[in-house]
Amino acid sequence: MTRTRTPGISRRSTLALMGAGAMSVAAPWVARAQAKTIKVGMPTILSGRVAQLGTSSRNAVMLEVEKVNAAGGLAGRQIEMVIRDSKGQPQEAARVARELVNTDGCEWLIDGEASSGSFAVHEVARDLGVLCVHTCSEASSLTADPKQHIPNAFRCVRQGIHDSIVGGSYAAAISKAKGLKKWATCSPDYAYGRDTTGEFTLYLKRFAPDVEIISESWPKLFQPDYTEVVTKILQAKPQALYSCLWGGDLTSYIDQANIYAMFGQMEVFAVNMADYTALTVVKNLPKGIHSGNRYIKTFPTTPENAAWGDAYKAKYNEYPTNWSWQNATAVMFLAEAAKKANSTDGKKIAETLKGLTIKCPFGADGTVTMRGDDHTLVGYAIGWGTTIPQEPYVPEVKAGDWKTIFELEAEWKKSKGYT
Amino acid sequence: MDLDALAGCLSSSSCLVTQTTSGLIIGMLLFLVAVGLTLIFGVLKIVNFSHGAFYMFGAYFAMTAYQLTGSFALAMLAGAAGTAILGLIFERVFMSRVYGADVLMQLLVCYAFVLIFDDVVRLIWGPEFRSMGMPAAFQVMPLFIAGGVVPPYYLLLIGVALVAAIVLGIGLSRSRIGKVIRAAAHNPGMVSALGINTGLIYGGVFALGGMLAGLAGALAAPVRSLTPGMGFSVLIESFIVTVIGGMGSILGALIGALLLGLIRSYGSLGFPLFTEGLMYLFMVIVLVSKPTGLFGKEAA
Numbered sequence: 001m002t003r004t005r006t007p008g009i010s011r012r013s014t015l016a017l018m019g020a021g022a023m024s025v026a027a028p029w030v031a032r033a034q035a036k037t038i039k040v041g042m043p044t045i046l047s048g049r050v051a052q053l054g055t056s057s058r059n060a061v062m063l064e065v066e067k068v069n070a071a072g073g074l075a076g077r078q079i080e081m082v083i084r085d086s087k088g089q090p091q092e093a094a095r096v097a098r099e100l101v102n103t104d105g106c107e108w109l110i111d112g113e114a115s116s117g118s119f120a121v122h123e124v125a126r127d128l129g130v131l132c133v134h135t136c137s138e139a140s141s142l143t144a145d146p147k148q149h150i151p152n153a154f155r156c157v158r159q160g161i162h163d164s165i166v167g168g169s170y171a172a173a174i175s176k177a178k179g180l181k182k183w184a185t186c187s188p189d190y191a192y193g194r195d196t197t198g199e200f201t202l203y204l205k206r207f208a209p210d211v212e213i214i215s216e217s218w219p220k221l222f223q224p225d226y227t228e229v230v231t232k233i234l235q236a237k238p239q240a241l242y243s244c245l246w247g248g249d250l251t252s253y254i255d256q257a258n259i260y261a262m263f264g265q266m267e268v269f270a271v272n273m274a275d276y277t278a279l280t281v282v283k284n285l286p287k288g289i290h291s292g293n294r295y296i297k298t299f300p301t302t303p304e305n306a307a308w309g310d311a312y313k314a315k316y317n318e319y320p321t322n323w324s325w326q327n328a329t330a331v332m333f334l335a336e337a338a339k340k341a342n343s344t345d346g347k348k349i350a351e352t353l354k355g356l357t358i359k360c361p362f363g364a365d366g367t368v369t370m371r372g373d374d375h376t377l378v379g380y381a382i383g384w385g386t387t388i389p390q391e392p393y394v395p396e397v398k399a400g401d402w403k404t405i406f407e408l409e410a411e412w413k414k415s416k417g418y419t
Numbered sequence: 420m421d422l423d424a425l426a427g428c429l430s431s432s433s434c435l436v437t438q439t440t441s442g443l444i445i446g447m448l449l450f451l452v453a454v455g456l457t458l459i460f461g462v463l464k465i466v467n468f469s470h471g472a473f474y475m476f477g478a479y480f481a482m483t484a485y486q487l488t489g490s491f492a493l494a495m496l497a498g499a500a501g502t503a504i505l506g507l508i509f510e511r512v513f514m515s516r517v518y519g520a521d522v523l524m525q526l527l528v529c530y531a532f533v534l535i536f537d538d539v540v541r542l543i544w545g546p547e548f549r550s551m552g553m554p555a556a557f558q559v560m561p562l563f564i565a566g567g568v569v570p571p572y573y574l575l576l577i578g579v580a581l582v583a584a585i586v587l588g589i590g591l592s593r594s595r596i597g598k599v600i601r602a603a604a605h606n607p608g609m610v611s612a613l614g615i616n617t618g619l620i621y622g623g624v625f626a627l628g629g630m631l632a633g634l635a636g637a638l639a640a641p642v643r644s645l646t647p648g649m650g651f652s653v654l655i656e657s658f659i660v661t662v663i664g665g666m667g668s669i670l671g672a673l674i675g676a677l678l679l680g681l682i683r684s685y686g687s688l689g690f691p692l693f694t695e696g697l698m699y700l701f702m703v704i705v706l707v708s709k710p711t712g713l714f715g716k717e718a719a
Contacts, residue, residue, distance in 0.1 A: 047541075047546070048648070051541075051546035051547070052546055052547035052548070055546065216691070217687070217691065218691070218692065220695065222652070223652070224639075224643050224649065224652050224653060225445055225448075225643065227441045227444055227445055227573075227684075228438075228441055228442075228445065228683050228684045228686075228687035228694070229687060230441075231437045231438055231441040231568070231684070231687075232687045232688055232691070234437065234568055235424075235428060235434050235437065235438075235688070247548060247644075248548030248644035248646050249644070251548065251550050251644045252642070252643050252644040255550060255552075255553065255641065255642045255643070255644070256642045256643075258553065258558075259553060259557065259558075259561065259570040259572050259573070259642065260561055260568055260570055261560055261561055261568075277547070281547075281548060281549065281550045281644070282550055283550055283551070283552025283553070284552060284553055284558060
C-alpha cells in the first residue's frame with residue numbers, strides 16, 4: 001500500500017521547523033554557554049554631576065579586567081565588559097541592568113550605582129537571578145537589612161555604619177582630649193546625609209557622652225551657595241563641626257567657609273575630604289581638617305596600595321577615587337571566585353564568594369573578606385586623619401579596629417531589628 | 420522652626436551684620452543673573468531659559484583666564500567679555516530665528532541649548548567639578564564689623580553688582596542708547612521705521628544680558644565649584660527673582676534679588692528646614708497679591 005502525500009506541510013518539514021524554532025529560541029543560551037568570552041554588564045553613572053565617580057569606577061574595572069584577561073581570563077574565558085550610562089537615575093539604572101542581561105547577554109552584573117540606583121539594580125538582580133556585585137552604594141541597609149537579602153547579590157563597598165563607628169570613636173577621642181563639647185553638623189539633605197550624620201553622632205555621643213549638638217544644617221544636594229549655612233554655623237559658635245558633604249558640594253563649602261576663616265574657629269570633621277577628587281580640586285585646602293580615608297594611596301601604607309594608585313594614575317592621568325578601589329576589588333573577588341570554582345557559572349561563583357578572603361591592596365591587613373552571612377565587604381582599610389595642603393594630603397591615618405567595628409555593628413543590627 | 424534663634428539674631432548686632440551681609444551677597448549675585456534675564460524679556464520678549472548657561476560659561480572662562488594669566492582682573496574681564504560675545508553670536512545665529520514664534524517653541528529651543536551648552540562644557544573642560552581658587556589678595560582675615568563677620572571678597576562682589584545696577588539704571592534711563600532700547604522694547608516697528616537697526620539693538624541687549632550673567636559666574640568662580648549644568652539652579656532662582664520683581668523691570672530684579680537673599684539668610688536661622696520653601700511661599704504671596712510682580716506693569 002502506498003501512502004499518498006497530502007498537500008500542506010509534511011511531518012518531516014514540521015519536525016524540521018520545530019527543530020529550527022527550538023534552536024532559534026535556545027540560540028542565545030547555547031551561544032552563551034559556548035562563548036569564549038564572558039560578558040559582564042555594568043550600569044554606572046557616566047553623565048551628570050557624579051560622572052567623575054562613575055568614570056573612575058569604569059576605569060578601575062577596566063584596569064583589573066585587562067590584568068585578568070592578560071593572565072588567561074576567568075576559567076579560560078576572556079571578560080568582555082559592557083558598560084552603560086544610567087545618568088544617575090534609578091529607573092534608568094534598572095532599565096539598563098535588565099537590558100544588559102536580556103538583550104546584551106551579560107552573565108554577571110557589576111553595579112556601579114550610588115545608593116539610590118543600587119536598590120533598583122538589586123531588584124533587577126532579584127528578578128532575573130543574575131549574579132550581581134554592588135560596588136558603590138554605602139547605604140548599610142542594602143546588605144544589613146534581611147529583607148533586602150538575595151543569594152545572588154553581594155556588596156563590595158565600604159559601609160556607612162563602619163565609617164560611623166570608626167569616625168565616631170575617633171572624633172570622641174579628640175573631643176575628650178580637646179574639650180569639644182558643642183558640636184554642629186552640616187550635611188546634605190537626603191538619605192545618605194541624614195543616615196550618616198545620625199550614625200556618626202550616635203557613636204560620637206556613645207564614646208563622649210557630654211557632647212551636645214547645638215546646630216544642624218541640611219543644605220540641599222548640589223546647592224551652589226552655602227553662605228547662609230556658613231554664617232549660621234558661625235553664629236552658633238560650635239567648638240567642632242561634622243559634615244558628610246562630598247564632591248563639588250564639599251569643595252564649594254570649603255571655599256566659602258575659608259573666606260570666613262571658619263576653619264580657625266572650630267575643629268572640622270569632614271568624612272569625605274580625604275579623596276583625591278576633593279583634595280586635588282580645593283585650591284586653598286585648610287590644614288588640619290579631620291577626615292575618614294576614601295581612596296588615598298598612602299593608606300594603607302603598603303607598597304601594594306601605592307603601586308595600585310600609581311598604576312591607575314599612569315593609565316588615566318589622574319588619581320583614583322573611593323569608587324575606584326571598590327570596583328577594582330569587585331573584579332579581584334570575581335576573578336578569585338572563578339579560579340576557585342573553576343567555573344563562570346553565576347550560582348557557583350555566588351557560593352564561592354560567600355566568606356571568601358582574598359589578597360587585596362586595600363585590605364587593613366592585606367586581605368579583604370566577603371562576609372558570608374550578609375554578603376558584604378569587611379576587613380578593608382578604614383581610618384581617620386588630618387589634612388595638609390599638599391601630598392600626601394593625609395600624612396598619618398589612625399586605623400580603625402575591626403574587632404570594635406564588628407562588636408558595635410552587631411549591636412547596631414540588633415537595635416535596627418536586622419538580627 | 421527655630422524662632423528663638425531668629426529672635427536672638429535680630430537682637431544681636433553681630434548677628435544682624437553677618438546675616439544681612441550674607442543676604443546681600445546672595446542677593447547681589449542673583450541680581451546680576453536675573454537682571455540680564457529681565458532685560459532680555461523686557462526688550463526681546465523672549466523667556467531665555469538658556470540664560471543660566473551664560474553664568475556657567477562666565478565661571479569657566481574666568482577660571483581658564485585665571486589659570487593662564489594668574490590675574491583676577493583679567494579673569495573677570497574674560498568671564499564678562501567672553502559671554503557677551505557668546506551671547507551676541509547665540510542671538511544672531513539662533514535666537515533671532517524664533518522671535519515671534521510660539522512661547523513653547525522658544526522654550527524648547529532654549530532648553531535644547533541648555534543641554535548642548537552643558538555638553539560643550541563637558542567636552543572642553545571635562546565632566547568633573549573644578550575650582551578656581553581664591554586669589555591671594557583676598558585670602559585674608561575677614562573684617563569684623565560690630566562683631567559681625569564680613570569677608571573682603573564679598574564686599575568686592577557686592578560693590579561690583581551695585582555699580583552694575585547703577586550703570587544699567589542710569590544708562591537705560593538717561594543715555595540716548597538707553598532711550599532707543601526702551602523705545603525698541605515698546606514699539607520695535609516704529610524704531611525700525613526711523614532707520615534704527617533693531618537687529619543690532621536686539622543682539623546688543625542679548626550680549627549685555629549674557630555679559631551680566633557671565634560676570635556673575637566669574638565673581639562666583641572663586642567660591643563655588645564649577646561643573647557642567649551649574650547654571651540651572653541659578654536660573655531657577657533668577658526666574659523667581661524676575662517674577663517677584665516683575666518681568667522686564669530692572670528695579671524689580673534688584674529688589675526681588677535682595678529680598679530673596681535676605682529671606683535665605685534669615686530663613687536659614689528661623690526656618691532651617693523650610694528655607695527653600697520660604698522663597699517659593701514669598702513668590703506665591705507676591706503673585707497672588709500683585710500678579711505682575713512688585714514692579715511689573717499691567718498689560719495694556
